[in-house]
Amino acid sequence: MEESFKLCLTHHSTIPIPFSSSFYSPNSNSSAFTSILESTAQNQRYLLPSVPKPEFIFTPPHESHVRASVTCAKELGIEAFMVLDLRKLREVKVEIADNSAWIQAGATIGEVYYRIAEKSSVHAFPAGLCTSLGVGGAYGTLMRKYGLGADNVMDAKIVDVNGRILDRAAMGEDLFWAIRGGGGGSFGIILWWKIKLVPVPPIVTVFTVTKTLEQGATKLLHRWQHVAPNIDENLFLRVLIQIANSTVNSRQKTVTTSYNAVFLGDSQTLLNLMKRSFPELGLTERECLETSWIKSVLYVAGLPIDTPTQILLQGKPTTPKVYFKAKSDFVRQVIPKKALNKLWEVFLQEDEPVMIWNSYGGMMSRISESSTPFPHRKGTLYMIQYVNVWVDGEKSMAKHMDWIRKFYELMGPYVSKFPREAYVNYKDLDLGMNSSNGTSYLRAYGWGYKYFKGNFNRLVKVKSKVDPHNFFRHEQSIPPIIAS
Ligand SMILES: Cc1cc2nc3c(=O)[nH]c(=O)nc-3n(C[C@H](O)[C@H](O)[C@H](O)COP(=O)(O)OP(=O)(O)OC[C@H]3O[C@@H](n4cnc5c(N)ncnc54)[C@H](O)[C@@H]3O)c2cc1C
Incomplete structure (x- = not known):
């Protein structure tokens, strides 16, 4: 399977893929596979031998390779657990004049904060406290003033289940709504976010x-x-x-x-x-x-305030x-x-x-x-x-x-009741899981209603429209109505 996937990727890519430095599996390069897997795991519990591991990890060097991955996984009918690790797609383009930035999905939130601060000490983005995480969703110290990261997203580029790259206008408002807080890994692969920068005082x-x-x-x-x-x-x-x-x-x-x-x-x-x-x-x-606001990021992350802000570029957990x-x-x-x-x-x-x-x-x-x-x-x-x-x-x-x-x-x-609400980004598998051979609306309602309340039904509708055969799925992904 690994070889046919690589062949297919080559066939569908106009930009060559250096597989030796971007494709990892326990069979072909076991120690590199282990080290790349461990480098992004925040919770050691998921590295225990009893926990299923991906069959391979691909770190696409170019966004066209993300697109090719979806096309090939579908074409070959791959049902394996694979990780597309976007660590090489981490460009951050800050436009202060426009109060916005385009961010590639592989950038960490620490990098985003750093790149904004590099251009302006009075602009920021209201996302997470833990700087080694990705940009998706997230609350942080600016939430009471400006809301969540997801509330401040202006546009996005996503690879859909058909391997197309769609921006907000092309994907439509329903899908654009769903990807701003509807949980990752259900609707497609985000390549870029366009975020709105918010003002912060110099002190x-x-x-x-x-x-x-x-x-x-x-x-x-x-x-x-x-x-x-x-x-x-x-x-x-x-x-x-x-x-x-x-x-x-x-x-x-x-x-x-x-x-x-x-x-x-x-x-x-x-x-x-x-x-x-x-x-x-x-x-x-x-x-x-x-x-300054950028130094307050270090403070809240538990670092000494005189730590050079370059530490935010390391993309490593501070804990x-x-x-x-x-x-x-x-x-x-x-x-x-x-x-x-x-x-x-x-x-x-x-x-x-x-x-x-x-x-x-x-x-x-x-x-x-x-x-x-x-x-x-x-x-x-x-x-x-x-x-x-x-x-x-x-x-x-x-x-x-x-x-x-x-x-x-x-x-x-x-605490809250009917439902007892829970935060989707503190994914809690005690609340229930999709079964490995399919998803069911009723089953997913168990955790979906806690995470999304009345929005769960709209998420299911969007999922049913954009990914009716449930290509993008995991333990708590949004189910389409028609999949069994
Ligand atoms: C130490 C620690 C501190 C935290 N602090 C905060 C905090 O301050 N504020 C807060 O709100 N949350 C916080 N969280 C929770 C955090 O929001 C979640 O762990 C969240 O999942 C991190 O998002 P990520 O972008 O790193 O994605 P991942 O954890 O890598 O992925 C989450 C899900 O999204 C999918 N996904 C990832 N990338 C993409 C993509 N490009 N396109 C489509 N799907 C994708 C994955 O498949 C997965 O299903 C913290 C978590 C930890 C471990």
């Missing part, structure tokens, strides 16, 4: 303030739930919740809540705002650091690679203090649990639920990301998976 202020249970963390977090979704939309104020050794009793653990923020403005304006809106946090000038499991929830009602105390008891039972509470409101509430497939808008107070990490692979995996599932169950009464 932004960052801070992190940490409170433990002994320092009144529960009361403060309870207050944050009331304040954060309604506070000035220039402020992104999330809470990272972890555990640490107690400073009061060294034999005990405590819960730490770190208020981690980026404010689009100077520190004096921020201090005045906090005094008015959230005095309980007790923010002082000492904790505030004025910097160590670990085994982890993640889940998500959306909260629409304040969680009472009593319930928080109950949650801490179970939270403290895990080795390295993390919860990230990300406040919504601002622009997120003004964009309608159906404007893009991402439906978690008005009425959402904040999103919770749950993660637990471990380092010894399969050895303790069952214990950690059990813990996160138990904690998620415990959270049930306090």
